Amino acid sequence: MLYLDHAASSPLLPGVKKSMIEALDWSGNPASSHMLGRELKKKIESARTFFESQGPGKFIFTSSATESNNTIINSHLLNEKKIWLAKGDHPSLSKYIDHHNFIKEIPFLSDGRVNFDQWMRELNTDVGLIALSHVDGQTGVVTMTEEQIHIIKEKFPHIWFHLDASQSFGKGIFEYQKFKVDSITICSHKIGGPIGIGGLYYQSSFKPLLLGGGHEYGLRSSTPSVFLIEGFVTALKEVNIIWSSEKLKELKELKDDYLIFLKQELPLSLPFQDYSLPQICSFFIDILTSDIFLRFFEEKEIYLSSSAACSSKNKKENPALAQLGYDKKKQQQFLRMSFGTEFDRSALNELKLKTHQICEEIKPLL
Amino acid sequence: MKTILINVDELWLRGRNRSHFFRVLKGQLDNRIKHFHQFKYSLKNENQRFVLKSDHDFSRDLIENIVHLPGLNSILPVIETTCEIDKIKDISQQLMGDLLARNPSQLFTFKVTTIRSDKRLPLESMQVSKDVGGRLLSVFDKLSVQIKKPELEVHIKLTFGNKCYITLEKLEGVGGLPLKSSGEGLTLISGGFDSPVASVMMGARGVDQSFIFFHAYPFVGNEVVEKIKKLVAQLAKFQSHCELMIVPFGNIQKKIIAHCDPKYRTNLFRWAMIQVACEIARKKKKDCLITGDSLGQVASQVIQTLRLLDQSASLPIVRPLIGMQKKEIIKKSHRFGLHDISCLPHDDACSLLAPKSPVIKPDFYLWAKTVEHLTDELKEDLIKATSSYQKYFFTPWGEEVER
Numbered sequence: 194m195l196y197l198d199h200a201a202s203s204p205l206l207p208g209v210k211k212s213m214i215e216a217l218d219w220s221g222n223p224a225s226s227h228m229l230g231r232e233l234k235k236k237i238e239s240a241r242t243f244f245e246s247q248g249p250g251k252f253i254f255t256s257s258a259t260e261s262n263n264t265i266i267n268s269h270l271l272n273e274k275k276i277w278l279a280k281g282d283h284p285s286l287s288k289y290i291d292h293h294n295f296i297k298e299i300p301f302l303s304d305g306r307v308n309f310d311q312w313m314r315e316l317n318t319d320v321g322l323i324a325l326s327h328v329d330g331q332t333g334v335v336t337m338t339e340e341q342i343h344i345i346k347e348k349f350p351h352i353w354f355h356l357d358a359s360q361s362f363g364k365g366i367f368e369y370q371k372f373k374v375d376s377i378t379i380c381s382h383k384i385g386g387p388i389g390i391g392g393l394y395y396q397s398s399f400k401p402l403l404l405g406g407g408h409e410y411g412l413r414s415s416t417p418s419v420f421l422i423e424g425f426v427t428a429l430k431e432v433n434i435i436w437s438s439e440k441l442k443e444l445k446e447l448k449d450d451y452l453i454f455l456k457q458e459l460p461l462s463l464p465f466q467d468y469s470l471p472q473i474c475s476f477f478i479d480i481l482t483s484d485i486f487l488r489f490f491e492e493k494e495i496y497l498s499s500s501a502a503c504s505s506k507n508k509k510e511n512p513a514l515a516q517l518g519y520d521k522k523k524q525q526q527f528l529r530m531s532f533g534t535e536f537d538r539s540a541l542n543e544l545k546l547k548t549h550q551i552c553e554e555i556k557p558l559l
Numbered sequence: 560m561k562t563i564l565i566n567v568d569e570l571w572l573r574g575r576n577r578s579h580f581f582r583v584l585k586g587q588l589d590n591r592i593k594h595f596h597q598f599k600y601s602l603k604n605e606n607q608r609f610v611l612k613s614d615h616d617f618s619r620d621l622i623e624n625i626v627h628l629p630g631l632n633s634i635l636p637v638i639e640t641t642c643e644i645d646k647i648k649d650i651s652q653q654l655m656g657d658l659l660a661r662n663p664s665q666l667f668t669f670k671v672t673t674i675r676s677d678k679r680l681p682l683e684s685m686q687v688s689k690d691v692g693g694r695l696l697s698v699f700d701k702l703s704v705q706i707k708k709p710e711l712e713v714h715i716k717l718t719f720g721n722k723c724y725i726t727l728e729k730l731e732g733v734g735g736l737p738l739k740s741s742g743e744g745l746t747l748i749s750g751g752f753d754s755p756v757a758s759v760m761m762g763a764r765g766v767d768q769s770f771i772f773f774h775a776y777p778f779v780g781n782e783v784v785e786k787i788k789k790l791v792a793q794l795a796k797f798q799s800h801c802e803l804m805i806v807p808f809g810n811i812q813k814k815i816i817a818h819c820d821p822k823y824r825t826n827l828f829r830w831a832m833i834q835v836a837c838e839i840a841r842k843k844k845k846d847c848l849i850t851g852d853s854l855g856q857v858a859s860q861v862i863q864t865l866r867l868l869d870q871s872a873s874l875p876i877v878r879p880l881i882g883m884q885k886k887e888i889i890k891k892s893h894r895f896g897l898h899d900i901s902c903l904p905h906d907d908a909c910s911l912l913a914p915k916s917p918v919i920k921p922d923f924y925l926w927a928k929t930v931e932h933l934t935d936e937l938k939e940d941l942i943k944a945t946s947s948y949q950k951y952f953f954t955p956w957g958e959e960v961e962r
């Protein structure tokens with residue numbers, strides 16, 4: 194079995210599972226003033242301290258990346274200033290396009306990056322919020338460089354810049370401590386932590402989405418789930434070690450190696466190859482709908498994605514690819530493989546072997 | 560509606576077997592009535608027709624379901640009274656009044672049709688029609704008489720025992736013969752228009768059926784199974800309890816693609832389906848296969864190919880649509896409530912799997928050689944396919960059930 198869909202969700206890392214099972218035995222409410230409560234509170238705060246060392250500003254736990262994104266956008270909706278979003282971004286950001294009268298759409302290049310020059314000409318001071326995925330969940334492309342982000346922040350210091358780092362946080366690529374942005378969304382289950390928890394870095398306070406007991410500095414009420422927090426922090430500590438610069442270099446080589454191999458088997462378009470994370474390998478197969486490949490791989494117990502997990506079932510427009518200018522036919526030829534820490538040379542060889550078998554089965558039809 | 564008349568269709572043609580099949584049909588009716596009507600009822604044979612009665616109203620769902628049962632000519636939810644002209648006029652007026660109240664501000668054409676089965680009765684059918692028509696015209700100003708194709712028709716039946724049945728509603732059945740009166744079949748179903756229509760047509764010729772679908776995974780995704788289940792849920796209303804078998808077909812297709820001349824590919828797929836279907840049908844003691852072939856509609860439906868397929872089959876292949884035009888098939892598909900389901904989009908590997916230039920007139924010598932070769936090559940896959948299918952079961956009211 195080869196699981197190549199880590200961008201959708203990454204399986205629990207072994208240490209994570211262990212830490213969570215242990216934490217399930219910790220009873221009490223972290224808000225209680227007796228000893229049990231205080232112990233839990235200590236665990237949470239120690240996890241928070243670790244998270245705060247990994248990103249800019251303060252940090253709160255949320256239930257998901259979706260919630261983190263929603264929280265920030267919601268807090269800007271009453272403000273009658275323009276909000277810049279990407280039409281093809283993850284729905285937890287892009288759905289707001291229909292919910293606010295002052296939405297502007299960020300322009301893109303066909304290689305998956307933001308069309309920075311064009312955008313800079315359009316961007317002006319009448320803006321309250323920019324919210325954008327740092328790495329697109331489907332193409333795996335880094336949409337903006339750190340430098341570009343800082344140029345915007347310098348020119349328009351009053352704009353709240355929100356970065357969704359669900360796909361890139363904890364992947365060993367970016368030092369988010371150094372990012373001069375106003376808030377960052379992070380996601381636990383994309384790095385081998387549990388599903389059901391996310392996080393939010395922020396520089397200054399905002400209007401909370403959930404009101405209640407005043408947990409998480411009053412910004413996100415709900416009794417915190419200690420065992421999810423424990424799983425999340427353990428995952429981050431593990432991936433920080435595993436995603437070393439050597440491992441990333443190896444992965445980049447494996448990915449390029451695979452694409453060279455695949456290009457000999459099938460005609461491909463590779464607009465995203467140079468701009469994507471080493472962990473994500475996305476491409477178009479020029480002659481066939483990729484759903485067929487998805488199933489041929491599935492039959493050989495290799496699991497990958499023909500577009501994002503939430504949209505691959507419907508055959509409608511894929512907004513992420515439409516935003517880059519690809520028509521419906523092209524969108525249906527899109528395939529994404531996303532690798533976890535376990536992907537290595539021997540996994541690559543297995544992938545190549547199975548890919549070759551599949552191509553042999555399909556070739557007589559072309 | 561506490562009385563429903565259910566007229567049988569062709570059963571009266573079946574001389575000496577008639578009473579046997581009448582009992583069979585009654586059993587099938589009882590089965591459906593029991594499902595929809597939880598109160599006491601009686602279902603009696605009255606002059607070669609069924610009279611269904613209960614102290615409680617029968618539901619719309621029941622009436623609309625019975626319409627699908629093969630062998631029935633028409634279903635009439637009626638009011639029963641005695642053969643007295645004043646009562647007949649009053650009831651007709653009341654029925655018409657109710658209907659008009661449900662459709663306010665609409666004008667209707669109508670006529671009255673009276674049939675007198677018991678010629679000893681003093682009332683004359685022409686006179687009854689005239690009297691009732693006169694009454695309705697004098698009471699309701701939204702009505703006008705039209706003899707040819709009126710929008711509304713008052714049916715009055717004067718029959719034995721001084722009984723009179725009155726209704727404005729006559730639902731047409733699918734007609735034909737009761738299920739099982741012509742044996743059992745295995746229907747090869749696809750997601751298109753043709754095979755489902757073929758199934759209903761043979762159902763109405765009295766063939767009780769199971770269904771088989773050849774699933775081209777991984778060429779085609781699993782979503783197609785949901786569509787096939789929806790189709791069979793509708794087809795099941797024309798059947799007694801029925802079974803759907805989903806046979807994995809991708810591996811067989813892969814081998815045919817790898818080993819055979821692409822010109823013959825589609826025909827060989829069909830050949831393999833017939834082999835598997837015949838074997839399953841034999842195990843299940845079916846009498847025939849049923850397909851939706853219409854002559855010449857696509858290259859693999861030319862007569863030469865059908866001949867080759869028939870020669871390779873151990874059971875007769877029944878093709879009720881063989882001489883039908885596509886638009887007739889579509890019309891029937893609407894009538895049987897299948898059209899919209901057949902229209903649901905499903906991903907279909909046809910464009911990928913179909914050869915660029917399919918053979919029009921197969922070469923018999925080449926075919927025989929290919930088939931011989933394939934029989935060896937595919938032996939194990941074919942045997943596996945006859946036993947490794949998924950099964951689903953459906954009730955005559957179109958519900959999927961565990962069995």
Ligand SMILES: Cc1ncc(COP(=O)(O)O)c(C=O)c1O
Pocket residue numbers: 200201257258259260283285326328329330357359360380382501
């Ligand atoms: C860029 C991005 N943002 C947000 C999310 C949402 O994550 P969740 O569904 O866990 O809230 C995803 C997950 O697909 C993502 O890729």
